[in-house]
Amino acid sequence: MLKIENLHAxxxxxxxxxxxxxxxxxxxxxAIMGPNGSGKSTLAAxxxxxxxYEVTAGRALYQGQDLLALAxxxxxxxxxxxxxxxxxEIPGVGNAYFMRAALNATRKARGEEEVDAIDFxxxxxxxxxxxxxNQALLSRSVNEGFSGGEKKRNEILQMAIxxxxxxxxxxxxxxxxxxxxxxxxxxVNGLRTPDNAVVLVTHxxxxxxxxxxxxxxxxxxxxxxxxxxxxxxxxLESRGYDWVTQGAGTGVTA
Amino acid sequence: xxxxxxxxxxxxxxxxxxFVTSIEDDQAPPGLNEDIVRLISKKKNEPExxxxxxxxxxRHWLTMEEPVWWPxxxxxxxxxxxxxxxxxxxxxxxxxxxDEVDPELLRTFEKLGIPLQxxxxxxxxxxxxxxxxxxxxxxxxDKLKEMGIIFGSFSEAVxxxxxxIQQYLGSVxxxxxxxxxALNSAVFSDGSFCYIPPGVRxxxxxxxxxxxxxxxxxxxxxTLLIAEPGSYVSYxxxxxxxxxxxxxxxxxxxxxxxLGNAHIKYSTVQNWYPGDxxxxxxxYNFVTKRGxxxxxxxxxxWTQVETGSAITWKYPSCILQGDDSVGExxxxxxxxxxxxxxxxxxxxxxxxxxxxxxxSKGISAGRGQNTYRGAVKVLKGADGARNYSxxxxxxxxxxxxxxxxxxxxxxxxxxxxxxxxxxxxxxxxQLFYCRQRGLSEEDAVSMIVNGFCKxxxxxxPMEFAVEAQKLLGLSLEGSVG
Ligand SMILES: Nc1ncnc2c1ncn2[C@@H]1O[C@H](COP(=O)(O)OP(=O)(O)OP(=O)(O)O)[C@@H](O)[C@H]1O
Ligand SMILES: [Mg+2]
Numbered sequence: 190m191l192k193i194e195n196l197h198a199x200x201x202x203x204x205x206x207x208x209x210x211x212x213x214x215x216x217x218x219x220a221i222m223g224p225n226g227s228g229k230s231t232l233a234a235x236x237x238x239x240x241x242y243e244v245t246a247g248r249a250l251y252q253g254q255d256l257l258a259l260a261x262x263x264x265x266x267x268x269x270x271x272x273x274x275x276x277x278e279i280p281g282v283g284n285a286y287f288m289r290a291a292l293n294a295t296r297k298a299r300g301e302e303e304v305d306a307i308d309f310x311x312x313x314x315x316x317x318x319x320x321x322x323n324q325a326l327l328s329r330s331v332n333e334g335f336s337g338g339e340k341k342r343n344e345i346l347q348m349a350i351x352x353x354x355x356x357x358x359x360x361x362x363x364x365x366x367x368x369x370x371x372x373x374x375x376x377v378n379g380l381r382t383p384d385n386a387v388v389l390v391t392h393x394x395x396x397x398x399x400x401x402x403x404x405x406x407x408x409x410x411x412x413x414x415x416x417x418x419x420x421x422x423x424x425l426e427s428r429g430y431d432w433v434t435q436g437a438g439t440g441v442t443a
Numbered sequence: 444x445x446x447x448x449x450x451x452x453x454x455x456x457x458x459x460x461x462f463v464t465s466i467e468d469d470q471a472p473p474g475l476n477e478d479i480v481r482l483i484s485k486k487k488n489e490p491e492x493x494x495x496x497x498x499x500x501x502r503h504w505l506t507m508e509e510p511v512w513w514p515x516x517x518x519x520x521x522x523x524x525x526x527x528x529x530x531x532x533x534x535x536x537x538x539x540x541x542d543e544v545d546p547e548l549l550r551t552f553e554k555l556g557i558p559l560q561x562x563x564x565x566x567x568x569x570x571x572x573x574x575x576x577x578x579x580x581x582x583x584x585d586k587l588k589e590m591g592i593i594f595g596s597f598s599e600a601v602x603x604x605x606x607x608i609q610q611y612l613g614s615v616x617x618x619x620x621x622x623x624x625a626l627n628s629a630v631f632s633d634g635s636f637c638y639i640p641p642g643v644r645x646x647x648x649x650x651x652x653x654x655x656x657x658x659x660x661x662x663x664x665x666t667l668l669i670a671e672p673g674s675y676v677s678y679x680x681x682x683x684x685x686x687x688x689x690x691x692x693x694x695x696x697x698x699x700x701x702l703g704n705a706h707i708k709y710s711t712v713q714n715w716y717p718g719d720x721x722x723x724x725x726x727y728n729f730v731t732k733r734g735x736x737x738x739x740x741x742x743x744x745w746t747q748v749e750t751g752s753a754i755t756w757k758y759p760s761c762i763l764q765g766d767d768s769v770g771e772x773x774x775x776x777x778x779x780x781x782x783x784x785x786x787x788x789x790x791x792x793x794x795x796x797x798x799x800x801x802x803s804k805g806i807s808a809g810r811g812q813n814t815y816r817g818a819v820k821v822l823k824g825a826d827g828a829r830n831y832s833x834x835x836x837x838x839x840x841x842x843x844x845x846x847x848x849x850x851x852x853x854x855x856x857x858x859x860x861x862x863x864x865x866x867x868x869x870x871x872x873q874l875f876y877c878r879q880r881g882l883s884e885e886d887a888v889s890m891i892v893n894g895f896c897k898x899x900x901x902x903x904p905m906e907f908a909v910e911a912q913k914l915l916g917l918s919l920e921g922s923v924g
Contacts, residue, residue, distance in 0.1 A: 239875050265881040277876040281894025290890065291880035298881070330894065347880065 190215050190386055191236075191256075191355055195247035197411075198235045205231045207411035208247065213355070216383040220397055220422060221390045223408035224430050229390045230274050232408070233357045237271040238264050251355065265291075266298040268354030272344035272361050274390075279331040284343070285313060287331045288350050295351060316349040320376045337364030345376050352380065357388045362396040374399030394426040409434045471529035477501060480629050483529050487598050487632075490605050493612075500618035500628030507622045521692060521727070528630045528663070587647075591640035594649050597665050600636035607638060611669055615698035615735045615762070623694040623729040623756075627663045631696070634664035639674040639705070648904050650679040666697040670705035672738055677708040677904055694729045703738030703765065710903050711747040712911050713755070732759035736768035739794075744771040746902040748911040749784060758816065760789035763797035763825075770799040773899040777915065778811025778843070787816035787848075792828035792858070801832040804896045806915075807843035818850040821858040828858040836866040837895050839888075889915065 191213040198206040205228050213219055221229050235242045236249060238261035249256040256264060279287065293303040304312070317324055320342050332340050341361050348356055358377070362370055377387065377400055389400060397405075397419065405421040406413045407430070415421065415433050425433070471479055480501050484494040509521070587594050593604060601608050618628035635651040651666070670676055680697075701707050713728065734743035745759035761770030772788040790799035805813040813836065821828045836845035847864050869891055877887035892915050893900065900908050 237875075237879050240871055260884075261875065261878040262881050262883055265879050271879050273876065273879075277870070277872045279873055279876070279891060279894055281897035282890055287877075287880075287890070290886070291877075291882060294881040294883065294886065351880070 190252060191388075192250040193236075193247070194249070196232075196235065196244065196249060197246035198231065199243050199245055200231065200241060204245075205411050206235065209408075209411070209413055211406065211413060213386050213388060215386055216381075217404065218381070218387045218389065218400060218402045220402035220405045220419075221388060221408060222392065222405060222422065222425060222430075223414075224434065227408045228411040229408055230359055231411075233271055233274075233359050233388075233390060236264075236357060237261060237269060262294070263298075265351075266295045268385075270348055270351055270353030270356045272341075272348060272356070272358040274359040274363070276332045276335075276340040276344055278333045278335075280333050282331050283327075284329055284331050285310065285327040288313060288347055291347070292350055313346070313350060316346055319349070319379065320346055321372050322346060338366060338369050341365055342369065342373060345373050349376060349380060352385075354385050355388070356380075356385065357390070359390045360392070361389075362391055362393060370395065371399060394422050397422050407433045470527055473527050474524045475501075475526070475528055475630065479528050483630055483632060486529065487601070489601055492605075492609055493601060496613065496618070497629050500625050501630075503619055504622070504625035504629055507625055509622050523626075526692060529632055587645075590643055590646070592643060592645055593636065593638040595636060597631075597634040597636045597667065600638075600667075604636075604638070607669065608636075608667070611667055611698070611700055612665075613698075615700060615733050616696050616731050621731060624696050624731040627665065627694050627696045627731070631663045631665040634666045634695070635668075636666070637668045637676065637678065639670045639676045641671040642673040643671075644674065645676040648677050648679050650681065662693045662695070664695045666695065668697075668699045668707060668709070670699075670701045670707050670741075672703040672705060674702075675706045675708075678710070679904065680709070680711045681714070692727050692729070695731070697730070697732040697759075699732075699734035699743055701734065701736050701738065701741035701743050701768075704740040705738065706742040706744075707734060708744045708746070709734070709759070711745075711749070712903075713747065713749045728755045728757065730755075730757045732757065733762065733789075734760070734770070735762045736765050736770060736794075736797075738768070739765040740767045741765050742769040742771070744773070744902065745788070746771075746773040746899065747775070747786075748896075748899070748903070748915070749774070749776040749786060750915065754782070755784040755786055757786045758788055760791070761799065762791045762793065763799065763828075764793045765797075766794040767796050767798075768794055769797070771902075772799075772801045772803070772817075773902045774802070775804045775806070775896045775899045775911075775915070776813055776815075777806045777808070778813045779808040781810050783812045783814075785814040785816060787814075787818070789818040789820070790830060792819075792821040792825040792830070792855075795825060796827040796829075797825055798828070799830045801830070801834075802898050803832075803834045804899055805834070805836045805845050805847075806839070806892060806895070807836070807845050808839035809843060811843045812846075813844065814846040814848065816848045816850070818852070819860060821853040821855050821860075823854045825855050826857050828855060830858075830860045832860075832862045833898075834862075834864045835895065836864075837892070838866065838868045 193209050193211040196206055196209040197204070209232060221232070223229055231242065235244060236256065238259065244257055251269065252267070289304065289306065289309045292309070296303055313327065314324065322342050326335065326339060326343065332343060335343060341364060344361060361373060365373060374396060381387065387400070389396065389402065391397065402419050402422065405417050405419060407415045407421070407425065409430070471482055477498065480497050481494065484497055584595060593600065613628065616624050618625050637649055639645055668676070668678060699707050699709060732745070734745070736743055743761050747759065749755055749757070755776065759772060763770050770790050772790070774786060776784045776786050778784045787803065788801055790801065792799065799819065801817055803815050803817065805815055807813040815834050817832055817834065819830045819832065832849060834847050834849070836847065838845055845866055849862055851860060853860060869888070873891050874884065874887050877890060878884060882890065893912055896915065900911060903911055
């Protein structure tokens with residue numbers, strides 16, 4: 190589904206990604222871990238097409254096509270979803286209105302009929318129930334004044350509405366209390382199908398207890414240093430990143 | 444597309460209403476002197492008192508200096524002797540009904556989407572259309588008349604209700620008020636007049652559309668709206684103009700009078716030609732708008748969406764004279780390309796427990812300069828006066844500017860004044876967030892801008908709100924940076 194080869198990218202002239210190779214197949218869950226500043230969010234931003242990130246080498250194929258050539262909205266409409274590490278506030282724009290506009294933009298691009306306000310309300314309410322969300326958040330402005338945990342749930346709510354093919358979730362677990370973590374994780378699990386895939390950026394094993402990864406990648410300084418199975422995350426949890434990053438010079442990958 | 448491309452794209456955007464209608468005009472020669480003032484008055488068969496008033500205004504105007512002090516607005520000096528002060532589409536005879544209006548003119552209004560035609564009369568808006576300087580048609584007149592509502596052209600009101608004109612003309616904006624008001628008082632040619640009798644709730648939106656057509660003409664319309672005790676009226680004003688190389692002057696005066704417990708809601712969507720990307724040929728919009736809450740518990744609400752004109756200079760104001768009266772000002776002003784806007788409001792609290800609310804949203808893109816100037820004045824006797832002001836600016840790109848100047852003059856210690864201000868940049872992160880969810884860049888901009896303006900847009904009557912939202916999207920198309 191997604192094949193990243195030798196991806197290099199700069200931000201403001203600063204080299205951040207220095208040769209990423211990663212392959213994600215349908216039905217898989219990949220966890221990306223790594224110290225702060227190692228480039229995880231940058232990778233997510235490049236894949237989603239954020240302005241200001243310049244790809245200097247390498248490529249990314251998504252469903253066989255050149256992902257990096259597409260405008261951000263076209264990537265989204267073709268099923269690439271990014272849950273933001275820091276969800277953005279949009280004052281004055283109603284949350285439900287925003288999500289319906291997003292869903293309809295995607296549906297329209299696919300030649301599907303738009304969903305009217307009434308049907309949409311039903312849809313979104315059922316999804317909110319699954320995520321145990323307060324419905325008052327529907328009529329508030331997008332993310333404005335939401336608590337950290339509410340913002341994260343709101344990201345997953347959008348994922349549930351848009352039903353992406355490739356979901357990149359950047360630290361959806363940070364800021365969640367223990368119960369919320371369980372709810373959000375089961376929400377994500379509920380959305381998994383044999384045809385879609387999830388890339389989870391996280392620092393903590395506790396999320397991976399709920400959403401069990403098929404692969405775990407450890408990034409540092411813009412590279413994937415090591416790839417392993419779910420046990421790699423457990424090992425990181427007990428031994429820390431140093432254990433992997435120290436060996437960086439040898440360029441070990443499992 | 445990069446930000447620079449988008450900005451360039453914006454500057455190439457064309458004004459969709461920029462067509463010229465070919466109609467024979469009945470024009471005065473260019474220039475201004477007492478003879479022209481007399482000519483205008485004579486053309487309109489005006490009573491003596493009005494001619495006298497015009498002449499007094501003209502003589503006063505001669506003693507005044509054009510304001511040059513605005514720190515944030517600049518433009519080449521206007522040559523007042525090259526302007527034509529009277530231009531009327533030549534009528535074949537006295538117009539009695541819509542059928543007699545020049546079809547060319549009707550087509551013009553049709554192009555502008557103004558509901559003058561019979562089938563469109565069904566839409567619940569009564570329209571008075573001002574073409575260059577003359578009011579040409581008023582729909583729904585009879586229906587309104589049954590309720591005692593007078594709505595039509597100013598000239599007609601002068602003929603049919605001279606006593607109302609004599610009583611109220613200049614009672615809110617005296618001709619001595621400012622340079623442009625004095626000029627208007629001397630040479631105004633037409634405009635709209637509206638009178639709502641006591642206790643009557645006007646059942647439809649009343650609407651005036653202004654269009655400047657003839658070259659080198661100034662448009663000086665005069666609007667007077669009187670709401671008797673306990674009445675209500677919602678009034679809409681819309682404007683367009685053709686593209687010209689020469690800048691054209693628009694100096695209108697609007698006076699509102701609300702008596703006891705009356706409520707006047709005055710909404711404007713201003714879409715004059717803003718000029719080309721260098722600012723050439725746009726409208727200079729120097730307008731004096733003021734309302735007097737004369738009676739106890741009266742209320743005047745100004746709502747405006749200003750997207751057009753090369754230069755806008757405008758401060759719809761409220762004089763809160765009656766006890767418990769309420770003044771409101773909701774404004775969105777957009778400046779793109781080289782547009783300049785200096786707008787704001789004045790709230791003058793005179794009566795006890797008077798209340799005012801000011802919500803101003805300024806959006807600047809391209810090289811636009813947006814200035815908010817708001818004055819809140821609380822006089823000695825205004826016990827318990829309250830004001831809440833909120834001024835927010837949104838910047839798109841880094842070549843534009845936003846400036847906020849609140850002026851406070853509070854002479855009563857029991858007054859409560861609150862002021863909030865913010866400036867934000869339309870964030871790359873907001874745009875990216877929207878686009879990541881599948882929204883096109885244009886939809887994203889329009890969504891963010893509309894969100895920013897929400898508190899103002901929701902004050903507009905429904906049909907106008909839709910138009911205003913489209914206009915905002917259009918004005919800012921591609922202006923992301
Ligand atoms: N606009 C920018 N200009 C310069 N450096 C930047 C810019 N954006 C990101 N960086 C740098 O790129 C590096 C990678 O940042 P990124 O956000 O991808 O890290 P991360 O792995 O997601 O970290 P965290 O775990 O803290 O979220 C950091 O050193 C960051 O400071
Ligand atoms: Mg990060």
